[in-house]
Amino acid sequence: MQTPAPVDYARATSVDHALALLEQLGPESRLIAGGHSLLPMMRIRLAQPECVIDINDLTDLDYIRVEGSDLCLGAMTRHATVLASPVVGEHYPILHDAERRIADPPVRNRGTVGGSFCQADPAEDLAAVGSALKATLVLRSAGGTRTVSARAFHEGPYTTVLGDAEMLTEVRIPIRPGAASAYEKVKRRAGDWAAAAAGAYLLLRDGVVADVGIGLTAVGAPHFCAEDAETYLVGKPPTEEHIAEAGRLAAAACTPRADQRGPVEYKLHLVDELTRRVLRRSVERAGGRAEQ
Amino acid sequence: MKVTMTVNGTEVSREVEPRLLLVHFVRDHLGLTGTHWGCDTSQCGTCVLWLDGQPVKSCTVLAPMADGHEVRTVEGLETDGQLDPVQRGFMEEHGLQCGFCTPGMMMTARWLLDHDPDPDEDTIREAISGQLCRCTGYENIVRAVRWAAEHSGEEQAEPQPAETEQGVQA
Numbered sequence: 001m002q003t004p005a006p007v008d009y010a011r012a013t014s015v016d017h018a019l020a021l022l023e024q025l026g027p028e029s030r031l032i033a034g035g036h037s038l039l040p041m042m043r044i045r046l047a048q049p050e051c052v053i054d055i056n057d058l059t060d061l062d063y064i065r066v067e068g069s070d071l072c073l074g075a076m077t078r079h080a081t082v083l084a085s086p087v088v089g090e091h092y093p094i095l096h097d098a099e100r101r102i103a104d105p106p107v108r109n110r111g112t113v114g115g116s117f118c119q120a121d122p123a124e125d126l127a128a129v130g131s132a133l134k135a136t137l138v139l140r141s142a143g144g145t146r147t148v149s150a151r152a153f154h155e156g157p158y159t160t161v162l163g164d165a166e167m168l169t170e171v172r173i174p175i176r177p178g179a180a181s182a183y184e185k186v187k188r189r190a191g192d193w194a195a196a197a198a199g200a201y202l203l204l205r206d207g208v209v210a211d212v213g214i215g216l217t218a219v220g221a222p223h224f225c226a227e228d229a230e231t232y233l234v235g236k237p238p239t240e241e242h243i244a245e246a247g248r249l250a251a252a253a254c255t256p257r258a259d260q261r262g263p264v265e266y267k268l269h270l271v272d273e274l275t276r277r278v279l280r281r282s283v284e285r286a287g288g289r290a291e292q
Numbered sequence: 293m294k295v296t297m298t299v300n301g302t303e304v305s306r307e308v309e310p311r312l313l314l315v316h317f318v319r320d321h322l323g324l325t326g327t328h329w330g331c332d333t334s335q336c337g338t339c340v341l342w343l344d345g346q347p348v349k350s351c352t353v354l355a356p357m358a359d360g361h362e363v364r365t366v367e368g369l370e371t372d373g374q375l376d377p378v379q380r381g382f383m384e385e386h387g388l389q390c391g392f393c394t395p396g397m398m399m400t401a402r403w404l405l406d407h408d409p410d411p412d413e414d415t416i417r418e419a420i421s422g423q424l425c426r427c428t429g430y431e432n433i434v435r436a437v438r439w440a441a442e443h444s445g446e447e448q449a450e451p452q453p454a455e456t457e458q459g460v461q462a
Contacts (some may be wrong), residue, residue: 002332009293009310009356032357039313039352040333052310054357080346104422106400107334109346110353190421191335 075114132215300368387436389427
């Protein structure tokens with residue numbers, strides 16, 4: 001039987017209250033939202049916070065809306081809500097592709113967007129999606145609000161730039177009219193973490209790539225993205241040859257670890273292949289076929 | 293700390309350690325052992341119950357997180373001696389062998405049918421993808437859910453005698 005170590009429990013009633021509790025309880029306290037990453041870690045005692053601060057009452061952070069030219073997801077938005085959202089599907093099918101493959105339905109009922117980012121698991125799908133889409137994360141503390149690029153948010157496995165008494169409140173994704181996007185994940189079975197996954201958006205103008213973002217999951221990609229492949233593609237038509245080179249460049253930037261989900265060589269192969277697939281699918285969704 | 297929640301329509305209060313998981317709260321503190329406790333890692337889904345009307349894995353919720361909320365367990369499916377069509381479907385279609393995954397399967401199936409009364413096989417398989425079954429190969433579970441969909445609203449021919457304790461001591 002796995003049981004968390006003794007822990008105190010506090011319930012926050014507002015963002016300000018949560019921040020005050022973090023301040024008061026100190027660095028050994030942790031916010032808990034869905035809890036579907038933190039509680040398993042607490043059960044095997046990889047995490048032993050002195051206090052968990054329950055933020056499930058912060059329903060004012062549970063929203064999906066368009067503000068100006070951004071698609072905004074509140075940090076307490078559940079995975080199931082993102083998956084069911086027509087406005088998300090309209091602007092970024094990559095999010096629906098990814099959400100459909102995150103864990104399983106009961107977990108998606110509970111797990112949150114903010115929790116996914118803050119857990120900073122190297123195999124976290126939304127981290128790669130946020131990186132692909134060059135999202136901006138809104139962080140709040142008693143001192144005020146700051147924003148940080150999704151690509152600069154994660155410092156390494158399970159670590160982020162969040163301060164001790166700071167919380168993620170919103171994910172902002174710039175809406176790019178005409179952009180198409182897709183996500184593909186290889187996993188061993190239903191509900192599993194990714195062996196590898198890739199996501200991309202693509203904006204074509206006059207037959208060439210005007211803007212592109214590529215995110216990679218669970219393969220040791222710096223900042224969860226493939227910058228060399230992006231730089232290579234800009235200004236080029238999305239031909240099969242260019243897409244293949246982008247896949248090669250994406251794989252070249254990765255340093256996956258061999259584990260129960262496969263050896264290094266296999267994962268690098270997946271990066272290459274999945275990068276090509278999401279680029280091809282984005283081209284298809286953009287309304288044109290990749291030119292041969 | 294004291295937690296108070298509504299379980300299968302009855303308000304209950306208990307003194308618990310904050311680290312207590314909801315699955316252990318309903319099983320050990322309320323005696324509702326219909327909810328099973330399985331893998332401990334949010335994988336197997338046998339501990340699924342409803343929290344505020346949504347299926348969740350109760351091995352991954354602290355009991356204090358359910359304080360003030362509404363819980364429905366597999367014991368809450370039966371009403372007035374009438375088994376839920378989902379429960380009857382599992383009987384009719386042999387939807388269980390060892391029965392370990394059954395509570396999670398049934399709670400997920402009930403939720404699915406409440407939201408999609410006529411699901412096709414793919415939809416059912418997706419809905420139950422958070423539960424592991426090692427006996428049936430899932431075939432009979434899918435048939436059981438289909439049976440429930442087709443017999444929704446029908447009265448049970450012979451009501452089940454109330455053999456087991458379903459209520460919760462408040």
